[in-house]
Amino acid sequence: MLALALIALALALLPAALAAANLTLLRTPEAEPGTGLVSILIPARNEADNIGPTVRAALASTDVPIEVLVGDDHSTDATAALVREVAAGDPRLRLLPVPSLPEGWTGKNHACAHLAERARGEHFLFIDADVRLESDAAAALTAHARRTGSALVSGVPRQRMESLGERLTVPMINFLLVGYLPVAMMRASLRPSLGAACGQLVLVTRAAYEAVGGHGAIRWSLHDGVHLPRLLRRSGHRTDLVAGQALATCRMYRGFAAAWAGFSKNAHEGMATPRALPVWTLLLFGGQVLPWLLVLAGLAGLVSGTVLAVALAAVVVSLATRAAITLIVHEPMATIPLHPAAVLVALAIQWNVLLRRERAGAATWKGRNYTIGGAP
Incomplete structure (x- = not known):
C-alpha cells in the first residue's frame, strides 16, 4: 500500500509542477x-439568448479597426432578427x-469557413456565440500574434x-490545460x-488560415x-496560448445535462480513444482521486500511518494545484473542494463516449447527427 501511495503522490506532483511553470x-x-x-x-x-450581448461586446472593441460577421446557421429562433x-x-x-450543410462537414466548421470567405480582415478572431469580449481583447491578441510571430x-x-x-x-478545461500541457x-x-x-x-x-485550407481542411x-492549431503546426506555423480570463467571459452550458452533452461531443476527438483514455485515467484517477481513497482507508484504520501521511501529502498537493489554477483563472472558489468529484465526472464522460462510440459510432450536437470521423 505504501508503493500505491507513493505512486499517487508522484501523479499528483506532475500537474503541480507543470501548473507552477505554466x-x-x-x-x-x-x-x-x-x-x-x-x-x-x-x-x-x-x-x-446570447447573440445580442455578444455582438455588442464585440462592437465595443478598441484600439484596432474591426468588423463583426455573424453566420446564421439555419436558426429557428430570433437569432437573425436580434442581429x-x-x-x-x-x-x-x-x-x-x-448555406446548407454539405456532406462531410460539421456545422461549426462550415459556418466558420463561410464567414472567413466573406471576411475582409488581416486577422480572423473566431468566437463562440456565448463569448463576451473585453474591449481590448482583439487588440491584445493581434499584438501578441505580431510580437511572437504566431499564426x-x-x-x-x-x-x-x-x-x-x-x-x-x-473547471476541468483549465485544470487539464494548465496541469498537463508543457507550455x-x-x-x-x-x-x-x-x-x-x-x-x-x-x-x-x-x-x-488560407494557406492551410482553414476550417475546410x-x-x-x-x-x-484541437485540430486547427495542429493543422497550422504541420505546415510550419507557430501557435501560442495566452491567459484568456481577462480578455473574455463565457458561460458554456446551463446545467449538468448540457455540460455532459457538450463535453461528450468534444471527447470524440480528445481523450476518448482506446490508446489515450487508459493513460488519462491513470494520470487523473491516480493523482487526483486515489489519494482521497487512501486517506479514507487510513482514517478507517485499514492502512498504516505512513501510508496515510503520504496520501495526505498527495491530497494537499492536488488541492493546492487546483486552488492555484482556480484563483488565477478567476473561477469560483466553491469549485475547489469539488475537484475529486469533477475528475470522476470527467472520466465518466470520457469512458461513456468511448464505449458508446464502439456501439454507435455517432455524435449529436445542435440538432445534427454526425458519424465519428466522417460525414454528418
Whole structure:
C-alpha cells in the first residue's frame, strides 16, 4: 500500500509542477493600437439568448479597426432578427446566412469557413456565440500574434458557472490545460501534438488560415480547438496560448445535462480513444482521486500511518494545484473542494463516449447527427 501511495503522490506532483511553470508563462497579452482590420467571426445556431450581448461586446472593441460577421446557421429562433436589430445601427456588423450543410462537414466548421470567405480582415478572431469580449481583447491578441510571430493565438475565457452541474464539469478545461500541457515545450517546438487552443476564442492570421485550407481542411472535426492549431503546426506555423480570463467571459452550458452533452461531443476527438483514455485515467484517477481513497482507508484504520501521511501529502498537493489554477483563472472558489468529484465526472464522460462510440459510432450536437470521423 505504501508503493500505491507513493505512486499517487508522484501523479499528483506532475500537474503541480507543470501548473507552477505554466501559470508563470501564460500571461494576459498587452493591447497595442493597430491599423490592420480584425474580422470578429461568430457562428450562431439558435443563439437568441446570447447573440445580442455578444455582438455588442464585440462592437465595443478598441484600439484596432474591426468588423463583426455573424453566420446564421439555419436558426429557428430570433437569432437573425436580434442581429439585424443591432446591425441597423452599426454598419460594422453584418449578418450572413450560412448555406446548407454539405456532406462531410460539421456545422461549426462550415459556418466558420463561410464567414472567413466573406471576411475582409488581416486577422480572423473566431468566437463562440456565448463569448463576451473585453474591449481590448482583439487588440491584445493581434499584438501578441505580431510580437511572437504566431499564426494562431488562443486563450480560455473566464468561465461563468452558476449551477452545481457546471461547477462539476467546466473547471476541468483549465485544470487539464494548465496541469498537463508543457507550455514551454509547446512554444519551443512546432510538434503538432503540442498544439492546443480553446475553440471559444481563436485568433488566426488570414494568410496562414488560407494557406492551410482553414476550417475546410478539418471539415469533419467536432473539435477545432484541437485540430486547427495542429493543422497550422504541420505546415510550419507557430501557435501560442495566452491567459484568456481577462480578455473574455463565457458561460458554456446551463446545467449538468448540457455540460455532459457538450463535453461528450468534444471527447470524440480528445481523450476518448482506446490508446489515450487508459493513460488519462491513470494520470487523473491516480493523482487526483486515489489519494482521497487512501486517506479514507487510513482514517478507517485499514492502512498504516505512513501510508496515510503520504496520501495526505498527495491530497494537499492536488488541492493546492487546483486552488492555484482556480484563483488565477478567476473561477469560483466553491469549485475547489469539488475537484475529486469533477475528475470522476470527467472520466465518466470520457469512458461513456468511448464505449458508446464502439456501439454507435455517432455524435449529436445542435440538432445534427454526425458519424465519428466522417460525414454528418
